[in-house]
Amino acid sequence: MPKTDTILSTKSLHYFLQLIDTMNYTQAAQILGITQPALTQQIKKIEHAIGTPLFGQMGKKLYLTEAGKQLQTGAIKLLGTINSVVNDIQEFTQADKGNISIGVLDSVSSELLRKFLIRFNQQSPDITINVCYFNRKDLWYNLDNNLIDFGLFYVPANIKKSQVNLHNQYEYMQICEDRLTVLTHDHELEAGKAYSFSKFMDKKWVAYPDNFYLTQLMKEKFGSKINAKNGMKVPLSFSSTEQLVETAEETSYDTFVSSSYYQLHKSEINLTPVYIEGTPEYSVSIIYRKGKIDVPRIKSILTELKKFLDE
Template sequence: MPKMDAILSSKSLHYFLQLIDTMNYTQAAQILGITQPALTQQIKKIEHAIGTPLFGQMGKKLYLTEAGKQLQVGAIKLLGTMNSVVSDIQEFTQADRGNISIGVLESVNCEWLQKFLVKFNQKYPDITINLSCFNRKDLWYNLDNNLIDLAILYIPDVAKKSQASLNNQYEQMKINDERLIILTHLANLEAGEAYPISTFTKQKWVAYPDGFFLTQLMKEKFESRVNIKKKLDISMSFSSTEQLVATAIATNYDTFVSHSYYQAHKNDINLTPVFLKDDKKFLTSIVYRKGKKDVPRVANILAEFKQFLPK
């Protein structure tokens, strides 16, 4: 018996399915660009390999046997799988098409990102970008489990990943230096100056929810420099920076945001911006698993990021 893998090749299965489409050897052979005897011989080889007829004939009309029907189902699935695999491989190896998933930490100011993605899409219209916002826990889960290609977040993220872990498992690209800025109602403070945390112990706050990076920074600052009995007194919480700032402006509550957010919106904010003395500096970075740059489209978008950011 002929070797099964030699007989049931993608070409022979393609011939078989083409004959099913026309149920006519002459027409099928013409479409395939081969002679009718060559097509007939190929079908007979498949039937010989399987050990049963695939086609029957009533008068001049062909029909599929039960074996032929079963092979038809299998051939369609097999060729579909092969085509899908080839498509995936081609997509993986091409820099100008495919999908890229980006996760963004909810409190990160990424107004520049929309401008970048518009320019990137104009240059690479066949790359589909999927952008989602996450809290810190979900963002790391998606990054760890390869559900997103790139994450935009604050580094160091001391509540989740040590810098050593980041260096071992991930790579990162710096976007900009960051700093926490307090927006206060206190009239005796000068904009742009730095004050000790004790200045704000009597203030009430509108803040990001627990677990957000900036809220964590403020809580750590309170607990490390102020009597432990004095906690950060949060009256209202919002995950949206816009709602957070608008509520602070409409109440007597102070708030805190990233310096980059304040710089982008300072003309609309009538609160006094001040810094904390001895505060922690941090970065906004693009973080991705090691090996991601081996995917051409990911390497492509990172290269475009690098060119765009200085602008």
Template sequence: MLWDTAYYKIIFLGKKIIVMPKTDTILSAQSLRYFLQLIDTMNYTQAAQILGITQPALTQQVKKLEHAIGAPLFGQMGKKLYLTEAGKEMESAAVELLSTINGVVSDIQEYTQADKGHISIGILDSLHAGIFYEFLRIFNKKYPEVTFSIDYYDRKELWRRLDTNLIDMAIMYLPDTTKKEETNLRHQYSHADICADRLVVLTHKSTVEAGETYPVSRFLNRKWVTYPDDFYLTPLMHEYLGKKNKLNTPVKIASTKEMIKMAEDTDYDTFVTQSYYDAHRDEISLTPVYLSEEHDFHISYVYRKGKLEIPRMENMLKEW
């Protein structure tokens, strides 16, 4: 038997001769697109016009595919084309192969272009990120092809997702008080501050003035409704009180809105961040004051150092 070496390659293994189709040269992305276009129209003339090639060129590409496969892909009944069983199998394979090729090309383009691609962001669940969303609306108008997915997590889960590359960056409070042994590779991270924040005590006390600063000793006998112990502000408040003093906390609530409502409906005090208070001050009836022992902390972007090698990530931080 004679073999057309334009379509087949011959491999000699000892005394054996193996003849294999040259699918590496025949099954190109171009030929697969031609094949699928012909399926769409089931007409060589129309398909060739859409593809911008001549009808003989399209016919040649289809014949090359059929030589590579070893079976006819199209049959003809009168003037109408139809897909053979081999053609139906090839259609499924062509769609999958082109999807993979397009996906790889898209990934490469996204990795090398500043105005395309996807960024996944995790936000600390107790953090009010209103300023970030304002920036995101402006950024999205300027770079509409950069897409985002955003979700909320506690601190431990945020670090886990950063460590395992499930998110590109986190928006959280720094300095972070999570125990170092609970996270991995912390030294491999960088951060960029978004804005400074501080703790605001919301109190029922009638002997204080709004916006003024008082020593923590003025609030030692108060009852509190607070966040759960693993939220950022709770251990921070314990730090301000000192080791000898403890919060008298009948109720702990994870929702800031519900925590404030509980405080307003009882005689309990509570505390929130300045950023949250500024965004909701018209809805809050309690008196806001500050503690003289407190220190500022920051809302910050946190990301693995290698992330800035991705142009869209670098561009986002630059735009910020």
């Protein structure tokens, strides 16, 4: 008996399934671009390999035998698996196809990223991009577990001290330098100027939740405790920057955002933007696991992003 691994090839199974679609040797052969005798011979080889007929005939009409039905089910699964594997390989090796998953820190202003993704989509329409927003803990979890391809983070200027293992496990690309910006109701303060921390001691704040990076920067100034007697007074907090600013404008409370967010939305904001002296510097950066750059589509999007930022 001929070996099934030489007879049951992807080509022969494709011929078999095409004959099932038409139940007509002549039509199937025409669709496949081969002669009818060649198709007949291929089907007979399969039947000989498995030892039983796949098709029966009633008058001029073909029908599938029970063995044929079983082989049909197996052939569909097998070819589906092969096609899936090939697609996965092509997605890994091709720069213009596949999926890219991006995680964004929920307090980061991602308008620049959004504008870039529109352009990138026009250049590479066969790449599907999914953007999700996370708090810092969940963003790191998704990055660590390879659930996203890269993340958009706030990165402290002293990155080597604050992220000890970053250079061992990850690469990063700076998007822009950023700065904590206070939005105040105090019109005696001049926009764009930096003031001593003492100017802000007695103010009440609308703030991000306690675990957000910008809130942690403020806590470094006020001390670790929020709403303590001598700490930072935060009657209201929101994870949404838009809600943060709107609430500050509708109350007497001050707030703080990233400079990049303010620059993008300053025409909509009526509060005065100022800075606190000595606030640590940071940047908005793309962070990705080492090795991700070897995936062509990841290399392609990061290369195009750098061009976009240079422009």
